[in-house]
Every structure is written in structure tokens, then in C-alpha cells.
Amino acid sequence: MSKTEFDERNLRSLRIFCAVAQAHGFAAAEKELNLSKASISRHIREVEEKLNTRLCERGPRGFELTRAGRVALEVASSALRALDRIKPEIDAVGGLLSGTLAIGITEHIVTAKACRVPEAIAELRRRAPAVRPEVQVMSFAQLNQALRERRVEIVIRGSYRKERTFDYLPLFVETHRVYVRADAARCKAGTPLPLIYREHPFVDDLLEKPGFTKGPIAAGLEAIALLLTSGDYAGLLPEHYADKVGEHYPLSVVKGSPAYRNGLCAITEASRPISRNAELFLEILADLHSG
Missing domain, CATH: 1.10.10.10 (Winged helix-like DNA-binding domain superfamily/Winged helix DNA-binding domain)
Structure with a gap:
């Protein structure tokens, strides 16, 4: 040697x-x-x-x-x-799927009514019980990096910024709006609240519009919700997540807020052959979200 x-x-x-x-x-x-x-x-x-x-x-x-x-x-x-992947791929030749399937997802998609990812995982387990799904929640940038570094094989996230190096399977659409706490004193007085900032194309677009000023920085939807419900700031949230937050804190949509439609997709690396485990999961995702 x-x-x-x-x-x-x-x-x-x-x-x-x-x-x-x-x-x-x-x-x-x-x-x-x-x-x-x-x-x-x-x-x-x-x-x-x-x-x-x-x-x-x-x-x-x-x-x-x-x-x-x-x-x-x-x-x-x-x-x-x-x-x-050697053993799982050899198993697949004989019709048996095994090994792991590493999936990266964006945060809080399960609360979206149109999301069928949990059912897809259940169906994967039914059809291929020897396959072990591994799921990690990450930010947009982290998901892209994990896919490029091949730490995950499939990513499920928004597709507002598409790249030719990835393949996209459309799943469902979520709508984002700007919210404030409904009983915020400054909001009632007609004073615009600073917009909570996170690195996101929709937030950057809002800050170019009149009436929106940059507020504190937050990392993730949970952080935005925490600051927003303090009553001192406005924040951009998906409608389905805002509905869940609104069960505990009254929220209202800011007057004149745009409605941003974000297509959630299952994303794979275009130049990389995917495993049979990933192929099956993508087939299941497509079937469940086709309606």
C-alpha cells in the first residue's frame, strides 16, 4: 500500500x-x-x-x-x-431499496395546508421500509451549501431565486405578507413600524418601497415572530405561519402590504445522478402535490 x-x-x-x-x-x-x-x-x-x-x-x-x-x-x-451508497445501490439492482436519504428542508413548512411532505415520508417508509430518512432544517444559504457539498440529496425550500445548477420539482405555493401585532400602540396611532430584517429577496424588495424602514436583524421565522409580537416592529411572514402565531398573539396585515407568492420546490443538484431512494421520494412528492 x-x-x-x-x-x-x-x-x-x-x-x-x-x-x-x-x-x-x-x-x-x-x-x-x-x-x-x-x-x-x-x-x-x-x-x-x-x-x-x-x-x-x-x-x-x-x-x-x-x-x-x-x-x-x-x-x-x-x-x-x-x-x-455502494450497498444501497447494489440492493436497488435487486429491487430492494435501503440506506439513508438525507433531506434538507426550510423551517415551518409543515403548517402550510398544501404541504404533503409528511405524507410523502410515510409513503416512502411504506414502499421502502429499509430506507432511513434523515431530515435537517436549515436556512436558505445553508440548504444550498449542503446540497453542493452533498451532505443532503434533496432540498425542500422556496424557489424565488433559481439557479441553473439545480433541478426544481414544484410542490406548492405559500404567500408572504407583512404583519404587525394588532394591538400595537404605535400602529394604532398610524405610525409605521420598522420592518424586521433578514436576508431575503422579499424583504429587500419591501425596503425599496415607500413606507418601510429597516428594523432589527433576525435569523429565521421564529426570531421574526418573537420581535413582531413584542408590538414594536413589522415583519414578513408566510400566511400559514402567521395564522399559527395569531392563535396566541393577535396579528393584522399592514395596510398596503404586497402579497409575495413563493413556490416551494424539491431541489436536486442538476449535474449529480441521484440515488434510487431519491428518485422514489421525488415520485411520491410529485404524486401527492399534483392535486
Whole structure:
């Protein structure tokens, strides 16, 4: 065996390196891997020695991948996932689907009446009981990155900004509007409330319109709802999520608020052949959302 080839122990160390890099540090990876920091550090050193380069900086300033580390993560993640797919793909030749199906989704889509994703997962389990779905909730940017890094095979999110590198299967449409707490004193007095900001094309469009000013920054719908229900701010929310929040806090649509239609899609990487598990799940999603 040449020095550059990886043996079984090296492959385990490579998996640990990928897990730490994807968790953005040792502390977050410790619980997931059930390993001590010392053990994790030893595995990463083995990979660095094997590749004869430093993959990450770790110290008081935190964990950060080097340029070589970013390349190693991309290549290793793809290679390890390919290894993991060998048995499921061989099983599929014989008509048996097995292994995992990694799915990334946007937050709070289950409250949308038109969303049939839970039923699709149930149907996948019925048709292919040996397939284990793994679901992660992430932001728009995180979902795109996870798909490109092949940490997930299917992403379910809005399609307001389409890219030619992805394939899109339309599922359902949700409508976004600007809301305020109905009993907000400033709103009753006719004073416009600052718009809670998150990086989103709809929010950026609103801030170009008269009557909207930039308010505090929030990450995610839950954070927007928290600030909005304080009564001091306006916020853009999907109607179905606003209905759920409105069960506890009275909300009203801001006068003159545009209605933004956002098409939710199942998204895959255009240049990457998908597994039979993913093919089946996409077929189920299409059938359930066709009505």
C-alpha cells in the first residue's frame, strides 16, 4: 500500500474530520461523535499527516478550515458518501431499496395546508421500509451549501431565486405578507413600524418601497415572530405561519402590504445522478402535490 492510500483507520479519521468541519468545531462535534476533544484532535492529526498539510486552525480564536481543509472537506465528503451508497445501490439492482436519504428542508413548512411532505415520508417508509430518512432544517444559504457539498440529496425550500445548477420539482405555493401585532400602540396611532430584517429577496424588495424602514436583524421565522409580537416592529411572514402565531398573539396585515407568492420546490443538484431512494421520494412528492 502506498503512503497516499487510505486504510480503514484513515477512513474513520477522515469521517471524523468531515464531521468536525461540518459542525464548525470540536465542541459541537463531541456530542455527535461521542468522542473526547483529545481523541478528535488525534484523528485530525492523522489525516493531516497522511495528506502532509494542515487542514484546520484550532485554538483560542476558534475552529477554522485552511484552504487545503476546505478542498479536503469537499472531496472527502463526496467520496465518503459515494462509499456509503455502494450497498444501497447494489440492493436497488435487486429491487430492494435501503440506506439513508438525507433531506434538507426550510423551517415551518409543515403548517402550510398544501404541504404533503409528511405524507410523502410515510409513503416512502411504506414502499421502502429499509430506507432511513434523515431530515435537517436549515436556512436558505445553508440548504444550498449542503446540497453542493452533498451532505443532503434533496432540498425542500422556496424557489424565488433559481439557479441553473439545480433541478426544481414544484410542490406548492405559500404567500408572504407583512404583519404587525394588532394591538400595537404605535400602529394604532398610524405610525409605521420598522420592518424586521433578514436576508431575503422579499424583504429587500419591501425596503425599496415607500413606507418601510429597516428594523432589527433576525435569523429565521421564529426570531421574526418573537420581535413582531413584542408590538414594536413589522415583519414578513408566510400566511400559514402567521395564522399559527395569531392563535396566541393577535396579528393584522399592514395596510398596503404586497402579497409575495413563493413556490416551494424539491431541489436536486442538476449535474449529480441521484440515488434510487431519491428518485422514489421525488415520485411520491410529485404524486401527492399534483392535486
